[in-house]
Structures are given as C-alpha cells and as structure tokens.
Amino acid sequence: MDNAAAWKRLEGWREDASSVAVLTDIDGTLAPIVPTPDMSEVPGELLDLLRELSGRYLLVAGISGRKTEDAFDLIGLDEVVYFGNHGFELLRDGEVEVIPDAMPFLERVQELESRAREELVPLGAFVEEKGITASIHYRNAPPETGERSVAFVKAEGERLGLRITVGRGVVEARPPIRADKGTAVRALVEEYRPKKAMFLGDDTTDLDAFRELAALLEEGTLNEILRVGVRSDEGPPEIVTEADIVVDGVEGVGEVLRALAGR
Numbered sequence: 001m002d003n004a005a006a007w008k009r010l011e012g013w014r015e016d017a018s019s020v021a022v023l024t025d026i027d028g029t030l031a032p033i034v035p036t037p038d039m040s041e042v043p044g045e046l047l048d049l050l051r052e053l054s055g056r057y058l059l060v061a062g063i064s065g066r067k068t069e070d071a072f073d074l075i076g077l078d079e080v081v082y083f084g085n086h087g088f089e090l091l092r093d094g095e096v097e098v099i100p101d102a103m104p105f106l107e108r109v110q111e112l113e114s115r116a117r118e119e120l121v122p123l124g125a126f127v128e129e130k131g132i133t134a135s136i137h138y139r140n141a142p143p144e145t146g147e148r149s150v151a152f153v154k155a156e157g158e159r160l161g162l163r164i165t166v167g168r169g170v171v172e173a174r175p176p177i178r179a180d181k182g183t184a185v186r187a188l189v190e191e192y193r194p195k196k197a198m199f200l201g202d203d204t205t206d207l208d209a210f211r212e213l214a215a216l217l218e219e220g221t222l223n224e225i226l227r228v229g230v231r232s233d234e235g236p237p238e239i240v241t242e243a244d245i246v247v248d249g250v251e252g253v254g255e256v257l258r259a260l261a262g263r
C-alpha cells in the first residue's frame with residue numbers, strides 16, 4: 001500500500017474506532033531518544049492524545065523492552081495497557097501479569113536470582129529485580145566478577161532450564177519460550193479482538209510486531225493493518241521498507257495520533 005492510501009485508511013479508522021487497536025513502541029517512538037534511558041520523557045501533547053484515544057478506541061497499548069513498571073511510568077495513564085519486559089509481562093489496572101506460557105518458569109528465575117545474590121553480589125555484581133526475567137549486571141565490577149557471573153549464570157541457567165543471553169556488562173536469564181513484541185501483539189489481538197490494528201515503532205525489535213500484524217491479517221484474524229515506521233538515523237532500513245506509513249521521529253508520530261483523534 002502506498003503512503004497516501006495508508007493515510008486514507010488511517011483516517012477511515014476514526015469512524016470505526018471501537019474495532020481498532022492502537023499499539024505502539026515507547027522509546028524512540030513516543031519518547032525521543034536521550035543519552036540515558038532514565039531521562040526519557042513522552043511530550044505532553046502526545047500524552048493528551050493517548051488519553052483521548054484510549055477513551056475512543058477499543059485498545060491503546062504501549063509495548064516496550066523495558067521493565068513493565070518503567071513502561072507505565074513513562075506514559076503514566078491508567079487507561080493504557082502496557083506490555084513490557086520483551087513481551088513477558090503486561091500491566092493493566094495497576095496489576096502486573098506474567099504471560100501464561102512463562103508462569104511455570106517464575107520460581108526458577110527467582111531461584112537463580114537468589115543464588116546470584118548469594119554468590120555474585122559479594123563480588124560486586126548487581127541483581128536487577130525484573131520479575132519473570134533476571135538481569136545480573138557487572139559493568140562496574142572487576143573483570144573477574146564479570147567472568148565469574150557469566151559462568152555462574154550459564155551453569156545455573158542450564159540446570160534450571162532457562163535461556164541465558166550475555167549483553168554488554170550484563171548476563172540475563174529468561175524462560176525458554178518465544179516472547180517479543182510480535183507475541184505481545186498477538187496476545188492483545190486475541191484477547192481484545194479488534195478487526196483493525198496498527199503498530200508504531202522505530203527499531204529492530206519492532207519488526208517482530210510488524211510481521212505478526214501481517215500474519216494476523218493473512219490468517220484472517222484482522223481485516224486491516226497499518227505498520228507505522230518511525231525513521232531515524234540509528235534505526236534499521238526495514239523499519240522504513242516494511243512500513244505502510246513512514247514518519248520522521250516523535251513529531252511524525254504526533255501527526256499520526258492527531259489524525260486518529262481527528263484533530
């Protein structure tokens with residue numbers, strides 16, 4: 001679909017808001033990218049628009065890689081549903097829910113966290129409490145602590161049947177099931193049953209959401225979709241090539257939300 005046809009579709013959805021789900025990434029889409037994540041802020045005008053859209057559309061949801069409570073703190077609207085922690089948790093009406101497929105692993109993640117607290121914290125590592133996933137940070141610890149942390153978490157992860165990933169200064173454990181922005185989109189669509197759904201995003205992990213929308217359309221679960229790509233210098237090229245509508249930065253996202261609100 002070309003850009004003009006996609007905008008026309010978007011405007012048409014206003015008349016049918018009760019069957020439309022508005023799903024969006026947060027960082028880089030609603031909140032401009034800033035040097036450190038704790039400085040992120042969603043502009044007030046976008047918050048007003050999100051509040052208005054929540055009252056009118058079937059569903060407005062923020063989907064983020066961040067901890068679910070952090071996703072909530074960025075937007076702060078009770079009317080919005082938040083999917084966080086890379087698709088493992090959602091927060092609505094003030095309660096965090098772990099997705100059902102991940103629940104059987106919660107105790108094992110907690111066991112790994114408590115073992116890491118005994119073994120690694122005395123060496124200078126930091127255990128971040130993230131609920132259904134565990135993150136052990138060692139960026140500010142001596143190099144031996146980093147090596148020990150990775151080896152320890154890998155061994156414990158294997159024993160407990162968890163998936164382990166090593167990042168920059170961090171080793172993470174998570175349930176060994178697929179959870180990403182795509183599975184989050186599917187879970188919301190299957191629960192809220194919109195006929196039309198859109199996703200707005202700027203980065204690689206958002207492509208999972210774009211592709212899941214395409215699959216939901218293909219199988220007939222959704223009648224119409226819109227993928228809104230937020231163009232930036234750091235984003236992958238597919239965020240533009242796989243989008244129906246391409247906008248520039250957070251200001252461009254404002255145009256999309258204003259069109260949904262009819263402003």
Ligand SMILES: [Mg+2]
Nearest residue numbers: 025027028203
């Ligand atoms: Mg983003």
